[in-house]
Each structure stands twice: as structure tokens, then as C-alpha cells.
Amino acid sequence: MNLMCYPPLVDSEIHCLLVRITFHQLFKKLKHYLSKPLALLFNQLLSVGHVPHDWLKAIIVPVFKKGVAGQLSNYRPISLTCVPSKILERVLVQAIHAHLCNNNILHSSQHGFCKGRSTTTNLLESFNDWTMSILSKEQHVVLYVDFSKAFDVVSHPKLFARLYFYGIRDTLLNWLIKFFTGRVHCTKVGTATSDAVLLTSGVVQGSGRGPSDVSHVH
Numbered sequence: 001m002n003l004m005c006y007p008p009l010v011d012s013e014i015h016c017l018l019v020r021i022t023f024h025q026l027f028k029k030l031k032h033y034l035s036k037p038l039a040l041l042f043n044q045l046l047s048v049g050h051v052p053h054d055w056l057k058a059i060i061v062p063v064f065k066k067g068v069a070g071q072l073s074n075y076r077p078i079s080l081t082c083v084p085s086k087i088l089e090r091v092l093v094q095a096i097h098a099h100l101c102n103n104n105i106l107h108s109s110q111h112g113f114c115k116g117r118s119t120t121t122n123l124l125e126s127f128n129d130w131t132m133s134i135l136s137k138e139q140h141v142v143l144y145v146d147f148s149k150a151f152d153v154v155s156h157p158k159l160f161a162r163l164y165f166y167g168i169r170d171t172l173l174n175w176l177i178k179f180f181t182g183r184v185h186c187t188k189v190g191t192a193t194s195d196a197v198l199l200t201s202g203v204v205q206g207s208g209r210g211p212s213d214v215s216h217v218h
Contacts (some may be wrong), residue, residue, distance in 0.1 A: 056182055
């Protein structure tokens with residue numbers, strides 16, 4: 001297993017990411033002025049494995065999915081976090097994904113959180129396999145598994161152990177550990193805000209890191 005080599009960020013890399021972001025138009029409009037200072041800031045934080053305290057705070061907003069509006073299970077919790085944090089998270093997502101692909105760690109059957117793949121490509125590939133099985137007069141069994149609240153019960157120590165095993169170590173792993181440790185969140189509905197509580201398990205949905213980390217390393 002090759003260790004992940006993470007070179008310092010350059011302003012052109014941040015600039016390309018700011019061009020594509022959709023969650024904050026101000027940062028996008030000021031991309032020519034923010035790229036270099038953000039690259040300097042991110043490199044400094046990663047070099048010492050430090051996460052600013054404000055980056056550990058999140059406001060959860062319930063977003064309605066479908067069904068009966070009065071049922072809590074029909075809402076998806078989306079975490080509103082610091083914008084620079086979300087930008088750095090997306091940079092790290094790309095770097096970690098490239099490391100996993102280059103070392104053939106990602107399974108060929110994975111479609112979630114992979115560029116160019118989706119539930120549609122998953123269904124097309126499955127349909128093709130089933131069709132070939134039927135044409136070959138072979139017996140086939142289809143098993144559907146749905147993990148309820150999978151992102152909410154992720155064990156942080158197990159996640160860190162997986163990252164270490166896959167070659168993500170040193171200051172980058174230290175930064176990720178700091179990112180998931182001591183996180184607090186509160187829920188906001190309308191103008192009402194709940195008390196802040198500590199996040200002891202699970203990942204931050206709505207951020208750049210959470211689901212991607214879990215999907216890629218589990």
C-alpha cells in the first residue's frame with residue numbers, strides 16, 4: 001500500500017475549485033483575489049494539522065424530502081458550515097479520491113460519490129448483468145440492502161483506522177482527526193435554534209468531506 005503523497009496547494013488549484021462552487025456566490029465572484037490567500041491558509045493549516053474552532057461548528061437545517069410533512073423521518077439534516085472549510089474539504093475529497101483510484105482501492109462496483117457515476121449508472125450496470133444472466137439461462141438472485149441512517153452512526157475511530165490502513169497518514173490524517181473531533185452542532189427551524197450538542201459519531205451531511213470519506217473507505 002503506497003502512502004498518500006500530498007503536495008502543497010497552489011492558487012490555480014483553488015481558483016479552479018472556486019469557479020465550480022455553487023454554495024457561495026461571493027467567493028466565486030472574488031475567485032481571482034481569494035485563490036492565493038486561501039491556498040496559503042490551507043497549506044499552513046494542513047502542515048500543522050490544525051482546524052480553526054469555528055470550522056467545528058455546524059447549524060443543522062432540516063430539508064424536506066418527500067411524504068408526510070409532519071413526520072421527522074421525511075426530513076434530511078443538512079449542516080451549514082464555514083465556507084472556507086467547505087472549500088478545503090472539497091480539495092481534500094479530490095486528493096483522497098485520486099489516491100484511492102491510483103492504488104486500486106475503490107471497488108469497481110462502487111458508484112456512489114464517484115465522478116461520472118451515479119444511481120443511474122448503477123442501475124444500468126445491474127440491468128445489463130441481469131439481462132446477460134437471463135440470456136445465458138443462469139439462475140440469478142437480486143438482493144437489496146438499505147442501511148438506515150448509515151452516515152449518522154459511523155464510528156470515528158474505525159474511520160480513522162481505515163484511512164491509516166489505506167495510506168492516509170501523518171499531518172493529513174491528523175487534520176482529518178481534528179476535523180471530526182470536538183464538533184458541535186445545533187438545529188435551526190425558522191428563527192428557533194436548539195442548544196449545541198457534541199457530535200460523537202457519524203459524519204457531517206452537507207459538507208464536502210462526510211459522505212465521501214465514508215463511501216470511499218468503507
